[in-house]
Amino acid sequence: MTIQETTQPSDHPYRSTVEPTFDSNGLRVPYRGQTRMRLGLSSGLAHGRVSIDPAQQDLIAIRCGDDLQPRLRVAADEIALSCHMSFGDWLRGAIRPSDVDIAIVLHPAVEWTLAILHGVAHCELDLSAGTIARIDITGGCSDVRFELPLPKTAVPIRIAGGASKLLVRRPADIGVVLAASGGMSALQLDDQRFDAIGGSARLVTRNSAPSAPHYDLQISGGASDLAVEQLA
Secondary structure, eight states: OOOOOOOOOTTSTTOOOOOOEEETTEEEEEOOSOSEEEEEETTOEESEEEEEOTTOOEEEEEEEOTTOEEEEEEOSSEEEEEEEOOHHHHHHHHHSOOSOSEEEEEOTTSEEEEEEOSOEEEEEEEOTTSEEEEEEEESOEEEEEEEOOOOSSEEEEEEESOEEEEEEEEOTTOEEEEEEESOEEEEEETTEEEEEEOSOEEEEOTTOOTTSOEEEEEEESOEEEEEEEEOO
16 A cells, blocks of 8 residues: 655644554544545546545545555645556456445545546445535446435536436435436436436426525436435
8 A cells, every 4th residue: 555645734724744544444544623625536436435424533544455556645625546456456356346445434524525537336425424515527427326415505516428327315305406418318306207318408306496405416428227316
């Protein structure tokens, strides 16, 4: 496991050094009272789980399989994470994929922005116990499940590169505005069901109000087998 460290500038209000540590519980970054952070994953996310845990004490804790080689950079308000594996390890994983290759746990007192490059596949993002400012994914989604928290305002979720087998769940009585380009098939939007929609489309859940907190989900590149539901 490789760790790259940076220290916060002396004039930053936190005025403390971020020191990632690695032990038997994985890679950890201590919580220093941060209120807003951006987590960027530059190598995509596959066979993983991202969660916000009410009992989490570290800013972020990362556990991953032996095949992955994570690199971590920490700045005042940003965490940059990349995980790479050799071609041989990738080939063995493709033949016998594990259930979870990487687990990322985030602190519940932080408002998180997630930015993921090169796609997300076979993943669960359980963010229901925290606060999310924005989610950006480029490279598409496949077999992904989102559990979203109660939003304080309009929260954008942007997926570029298409989506398939995507489940988005959010708290009851929270609206969703869904805009997609490239066509959609097998779409469930609460109690509304659509076999196919061509071209570009904009759909709204029945409980949406423009001025109320809601999720603004935009997908470019087409979507299939997409479900947007309310949490029980």
